[in-house]
Amino acid sequence: xxxxxxxxxxxxxxxxxxxxxxxxxxxxxxxxxxxxxxxxxxxxxxxxxxxxxxxxxxxxxxxxxxxxxxxxxxxxxxxxxxxxxxxxxxxxxxxxxxxxxxxxxxxxxxxxxxxxxxxxxxxxxxxxxxxxxxxxxxxxxxxxxxxxxxxxxxxxxxxxxxxxxxxxxxxxxxxxxxxxxxxxxxxx
Ligand code: 4NP
Numbered sequence: 001x002x003x004x005x006x007x008x009x010x011x012x013x014x015x016x017x018x019x020x021x022x023x024x025x026x027x028x029x030x031x032x033x034x035x036x037x038x039x040x041x042x043x044x045x046x047x048x049x050x051x052x053x054x055x056x057x058x059x060x061x062x063x064x065x066x067x068x069x070x071x072x073x074x075x076x077x078x079x080x081x082x083x084x085x086x087x088x089x090x091x092x093x094x095x096x097x098x099x100x101x102x103x104x105x106x107x108x109x110x111x112x113x114x115x116x117x118x119x120x121x122x123x124x125x126x127x128x129x130x131x132x133x134x135x136x137x138x139x140x141x142x143x144x145x146x147x148x149x150x151x152x153x154x155x156x157x158x159x160x161x162x163x164x165x166x167x168x169x170x171x172x173x174x175x176x177x178x179x180x181x182x183x184x185x186x187x188x
Contacts, residue, residue: 021052022173023098026129027113028105031059031088033148035105036069037158038129040077040084042166049170056099058091060112065090072147072155080159096122101178103169104128106143127178132168133161 026042028035035057046053067088068074077084093116096102102125104110110128117123130142144161147154172178 021054022100022178023054024056024101024103025091025095025099026055026057026103026105027060027091027109028057028144029059029061029109029112029146030064030070030148031057031061031086031090032064032067032070033073033146033155034144034158034162035059036084036086036088037073037077037155038103038105038144038162038166039086040082041159041162042169044082045166045170046173049174051170051173053173056089057086058089058095060091060109060116062090064088070148070155072150072152073158075152076155076159092116093118096125099125102126106146129162129165129169132172133165134168135164136168 024042026035026038028038039055039057043055046055065088069077069084069086069088074084091102091113096117102113104113104126105128107128110126113126114123117126128142129144130136133139133141136142141161144158144165145154147158169178
């Protein structure tokens with residue numbers, strides 16, 4: 001069920017009045033470790049907060065299309081009672097038209113997404129997960145490290161990092177301050 005929404009989104013100084021659910025996609029490289037975890041964590045928090053959102057995740061790479069999330073992500077989600085329901089998909093240029101906000105996990109995902117973006121409006125949709133972490137000003141940590149090929153501890157640390165960042169994203173949506181661009185040191 002979707003509740004009508006009329007929110008002014010300050011994206012790059014422009015105000016865009018939107019109705020309907022906010023469409024959010026979480027993006028990493030393989031779409032089996034970080035972005036399905038971010039999607040699942042955010043979905044649980046958004047539901048609890050009563051946000052009107054549509055959520056997906058995708059990877060910039062094609063290796064894991066149709067695959068279940070990584071065992072490490074599924075194991076960690078299970079231990080935290082977080083439902084993961086996703087099959088790998090690739091993010092393509094045309095997907096920018098399907099989403100309002102594109103949440104990258106790290107600076108290399110941001111860079112790949114900016115390369116894929118067909119226009120300025122699309123580029124302005126790209127944000128980085130770490131920017132929503134409540135302690136980002138103090139830590140300066142913007143990237144969610146890739147746990148692929150690492151021990152289970154790395155997946156646990158990833159969830160520890162994603163949970164507060166997802167809460168920050170929920171708060172940012174609630175107060176209308178979801179603002180692009182992710183900083184990657186270029187000005188495309
Ligand atoms: P993710 O991790 O981007 O967090 O899903 C990766 C998973 C697989 C690969 C790279 C990163 N890979 O090269 O297959």
